[in-house]
Amino acid sequence: MTCFFAYTFKTNIEIMKFTVISPEIYTYGAMLVAGILKDRGYDVTIKNRLSARPKDTVMLSLYSTQHLMSDAIKDFISEHRKNGGTVFIGGPVSAYPEIVAGELNPDATLIGEGEETVPLVAEYGISDKIPGIAYIRKDGELRITEPAIPASINRPTPLIPADITKQSIRGASAYIETHRGCTGACTFCQVPRYFGREIRSRDLDDILKEVREFKKRGARRLSVSGGTGSLYQYKDGKIDEDSFIELLKGMAKIMGPKNVSSPDIRVDCISDKILDAIRDYTIGWVFFGLESGSDDILRHMGKGAGVKEASEAVERCREHGLKVAGSFIVGHPMETEDDFNKTKDFISEHFLDDVFVSIAEPIPKTPLADLVLKTPREKNPTYIPHEGEYRSLKLTESEARSFDLQMHADMYKPNLHVVTDEIFNTYLSGVRKDGNEVRAATDLLFKYYG
Numbered sequence: 474m475t476c477f478f479a480y481t482f483k484t485n486i487e488i489m490k491f492t493v494i495s496p497e498i499y500t501y502g503a504m505l506v507a508g509i510l511k512d513r514g515y516d517v518t519i520k521n522r523l524s525a526r527p528k529d530t531v532m533l534s535l536y537s538t539q540h541l542m543s544d545a546i547k548d549f550i551s552e553h554r555k556n557g558g559t560v561f562i563g564g565p566v567s568a569y570p571e572i573v574a575g576e577l578n579p580d581a582t583l584i585g586e587g588e589e590t591v592p593l594v595a596e597y598g599i600s601d602k603i604p605g606i607a608y609i610r611k612d613g614e615l616r617i618t619e620p621a622i623p624a625s626i627n628r629p630t631p632l633i634p635a636d637i638t639k640q641s642i643r644g645a646s647a648y649i650e651t652h653r654g655c656t657g658a659c660t661f662c663q664v665p666r667y668f669g670r671e672i673r674s675r676d677l678d679d680i681l682k683e684v685r686e687f688k689k690r691g692a693r694r695l696s697v698s699g700g701t702g703s704l705y706q707y708k709d710g711k712i713d714e715d716s717f718i719e720l721l722k723g724m725a726k727i728m729g730p731k732n733v734s735s736p737d738i739r740v741d742c743i744s745d746k747i748l749d750a751i752r753d754y755t756i757g758w759v760f761f762g763l764e765s766g767s768d769d770i771l772r773h774m775g776k777g778a779g780v781k782e783a784s785e786a787v788e789r790c791r792e793h794g795l796k797v798a799g800s801f802i803v804g805h806p807m808e809t810e811d812d813f814n815k816t817k818d819f820i821s822e823h824f825l826d827d828v829f830v831s832i833a834e835p836i837p838k839t840p841l842a843d844l845v846l847k848t849p850r851e852k853n854p855t856y857i858p859h860e861g862e863y864r865s866l867k868l869t870e871s872e873a874r875s876f877d878l879q880m881h882a883d884m885y886k887p888n889l890h891v892v893t894d895e896i897f898n899t900y901l902s903g904v905r906k907d908g909n910e911v912r913a914a915t916d917l918l919f920k921y922y923g
């Protein structure tokens with residue numbers, strides 16, 4: 474570290490005022506970065522819309538590939554820089570800095586976990602000596618510095634905005650971070666590539682101090698995030714049931730059990746004690762990433778658990794009095810009609826309490842993106858025109874499967890659901906929007922890596 478400070482230089486930019494922005498929702502990562510800057514004595518504002526004080530240094534935290542194609546974001550960055558401000562971009566999109574630089578042209582991208590990089594850039598400006606940044610040099614070349622070391626899991630309290638009380642992400646005011654990383658290797662997911670496959674867990678006391686702070690600032694419900702909740706304090710290949718239970722119990726004591734959720738969980742990371750704790754200390758739902766009812770597709774997706782494990786997990790949750798939601802992905806390049814029908818069968822057999830369907834999106838630098846890059850467009854269901862039952866709706870194959878699965882799932886929910894014209898049209902416009910977004914993300918992928 475001594476060496477680093479000896480060789481870096483201060484820029485002529487006086488960086489004292491920061492605006493941290495995460496568009497539409499206050500992400501935990503944005504609140505955390507804002508908290509770190511505040512702790513270092515900077516004047517920090519946090520926003521969920523694109524506005525900043527003139528000449529502020531903006532930390533734009535972007536969590537979706539769609540943000541890279543947003544005209545509103547492009548215009549904001551260009552305008553802010555033109556007016557003498559500085560813009561740094563961080564968040565999950567920083568994993569592909571070439572696209573960020575090419576599409577949005579910020580002053581720099583802070584790659585990966587930004588907690589250590591942000592204060593260095595704030596203090597010293599953009600420098601080759603700062604690890605984990607990417608910026609365009611005067612000669613037009615994109616310079617990517619050496620990777621930053623993984624950030625410490627112990628840090629100051631996030632900066633919680635005053636209007637956190639109005640935020641609802643699947644019913645929660647915020648998803649707080651209890652641990653980082655995921656032991657899984659799902660081919661479509663960025664988590665293990667961004668945070669690693671080793672689990673780094675925070676101290677329970679720190680988490681509960683933060684929960685109290687969120688409550689004080691008006692948060693109504695908090696959710697446990699971190700890829701899959703029950704991996705909290707996972708060590709040496711073992712789930713630590715007791716630590717996970719203590720975590721939920723502690724959160725419930727502060728927030729009340731009806732204001733805690735621990736939804737995201739892997740089908741192979743449950744036990745009777747864990748399910749009882751979810752029932753007793755949370756709103757009583759689990760959310761499984763089920764993805765497909767076909768073992769072949771689950772294997773292609775690297776899920777690490779098959780249909781049998783998924784079926785057993787759903788039934789086990791029911792035995793413990795829990796409600797079960799499942800998410801499914803359609804339009805994987807290897808998904809056949811037969812695979813898709815197996816997914817429909819899974820849904821009709823299990824009467825899930827809620828179902829979420831999405832079209833496979835190739836996030837850059839994931840194995841799914843590599844597969845999509847190798848798949849000719851005429852064989853990718855995201856581009857193939859649908860010729861079956863919904864032909865008159867002019868959908869692609871992926872869109873038609875998503876539409877069909879949502880309608881099918883409604884028929885098999887435990888409570889009676891009638892598909893009205895309004896619901897039909899909502900599903901239809903939703904799948905068209907998803908289809909357009911996934912195609913735009915795929916086109917972007919080919920533009921940079923094809």
Ligand code: SF4
Nearest residue numbers: 655657659662664700
């Ligand atoms: S289990 Fe969840 S967080 Fe982990 S790699 Fe799979 S999808 Fe990602």
